[in-house]
Amino acid sequence: MSKSQDKFRLFFYGLFTLASVIILLDFFLPGRKVVDEIVSVQKERQQYYNAARNFHYSYKVSTSQHDFYISGDYAQEIEANEKIGYAVSWIFNEVNTYRLLRFEDSETNSLRLITGMLMPILVLITMSTAYLLKKKMSTLVFVMQVLLIVDLVLLLI
Template sequence: MDSSKLKKEFTLTQWFQVLSILAALMIIIDFIIPGKVYTDPILNIKKERQQYYNAAGNSHSSYKVFTEREDFNVSGSFAKQIKDVEKITYSISPLFNEVNYYSLIDSEKRNVYSLRLVSGLALPLITILILLLAIRYKKRVEILSFVFQVLIIADFIYLLL
């Protein structure tokens, strides 16, 4: 193989790693910075049954809160607490306009939806860790680092939409 071609491929790999780390850092910063906090009346709570079409035929319920400005998913336990409450406090992230946390108006406890926690914090942190390991152990984690680079770019695109 030509050494200039090998060098070009190596630099493309490095650029993709840098792009992935920057995307992961942007996602983490967006998750950590509280953004704008709103207190809105709850217009509706929608419960939706999600079914799996597999041999077990399992299902679960998902809950969505509708306010004047936003509609967002909440956990089942939180949805059950809302019944007597008229208002909800929530924070919108500055970069991706996602709901970072939500809480009842009279509660100090902040709740974070599990998908937002995975998408905004867990996946980017794991990606950065794996990419740093990839620098140290180049060939040993090459496939794993590529998979997480693709995942973080997909997560970035998901947050943009």
């Protein structure tokens, strides 16, 4: 591999590493604490279009400031006009954790765990392995880069 190709590859590795670190920081930093009254809880039926015609329910909480998904267990515990506390991330304005004020424990939406923690960590592991071991992992690195771009788009929407 020529030196210009190596510098080009190193530049893109650095760019995607920086994006991964920013996403991880946004997820792990505490964020702004918000306490707001629940306006509504919407139950949505999510259907799979396969032969078995399976489905599941998702629950979305609406407050005056944010809308976010919660687990079914939390949705069953919510009472009318109850207050909920949640942490909003600094960079992407996503709800990281939430909890009903009468409970001690908080929860994180599973999609937020994947987009905010798991995906950037997988990208960092893949890029470091490919760079440090000088392995031919260009296809895997490319797939992880595309997934990180999709993750960024999902966080920005």
